[in-house]
């Protein structure tokens with residue numbers, strides 16, 4: 612709350628006027644308080660604080676944009692992770708927005724700029740096409756990555772294009788629809804907050820050495836994909852895990868071992884068929900993903916999958932950082 616006087620003319624840089632603050636407080640009580648609390652401290656881990664928030668101090672347009680369109684998905688505020696949703700705030704005029712942001716900027720120990728009605732109108736105009744909540748990374752990439760373990764943007768390998776065998780991709784599509792569509796969607800677009808797109812994904816472009824381990828063990832932790840931040844987990848397909856395969860083999864072994872005969876530990880045709888079936892499904896699936904929706908990748912063979920699976924003895928999900936080293 613300071614005013615700068617230069618010679619005779621006063622240039623007010625950050626002195627909110629009392630009327631605006633008072634109106635802002637009323638708007639705050641009506642439209643923000645239930646979540647961000649009277650103290651501005653929020654309610655971790657559900658509602659992030661506005662008091663001392665780096666998002667509030669970084670740029671007033673962030674609060675304005677959140678009020679107009681809402682915000683959803685992972686975000687770190689003052690070192691605490693949230694992964695929730697702020698709906699757009701209804702029933703507020705440009706002046707209400709200017710007042711409440713000015714109020715938030717200058718309350719709870721915050722000291723930030725005064726926001727005018729004209730500035731609110733300009734921000735709204737600039738983002739007039741926006742019709743869904745913001746992802747933290749869109750609001751501010753630096754803050755979105757924040758204090759978390761560095762989330763690297765993956766650089767694509769020179770994905771070499773050979774036409775996929777159409778039949779293989781067709782089989783792979785069925786596997787995709789059974790195992791992946793529920794989250795990543797039929798069009799491979801996922802969504803902007805919870806499920807990253809596989810279409811045009813740089814992680815997918817890294818190829819089978821990265822995708823097969825994700826399928827076998829899952830993927831967890833923050834990642835940036837196509838300019839959006841995610842922080843969830845991609846479950847492995849349980850029936851395809853090394854444990855499930857080992858248990859299946861034991862069961863088949865038990866089936867063919869009678870009490871009157873010594874156990875037969877040799878690998879039988881049925882074991883090999885079962886394994887080939889799983890590895891074939893994975894090869895088809897990765898070939899489908901790698902060659903759909905504009906993605907380009909070499910066809911993946913059962914032998915590729917076998918080799919990757921052999922090198923992949925692990926019992927927990929991968930992080931992006933670890934997979935990056937695998938490419």
Ligand code: HEC
Pocket residue numbers: 639642643644645646647657658659660661664665666667673674677678682683684685686688693694695696697698700711712715747
């Ligand atoms: C229904 C609950 C709710 C209401 C009402 C609400 N918010 Fe939020 N707000 C949230 C949640 C939840 C997030 C984090 C969203 C996420 O996880 O991506 C958030 C995030 C924010 C952020 C960025 C993160 C931070 O903590 O600095 C700002 C700024 C913000 N809200 C301002 C406001 C203002 C100003 C109002 C009132 C005009 C308001 N919110 C009303 C729930 C709410």
Ligand code: HEC
Pocket residue numbers: 787790791792793794795805806807808809812813814815822825826830831832833834835836841842843844845846848900
């Ligand atoms: C229950 C929802 C769900 C299912 C089902 C699912 N995934 Fe995922 N997937 C996710 C989530 C969430 C992430 C982001 C994980 C993170 O934040 O670390 C992800 C990330 C990925 C990524 C990294 C993509 C990128 O660019 O960020 C790939 C590749 C992937 N999944 C492949 C698959 C495949 C293949 C299947 C089907 C066998 C599948 N997923 C099934 C939820 C799911």
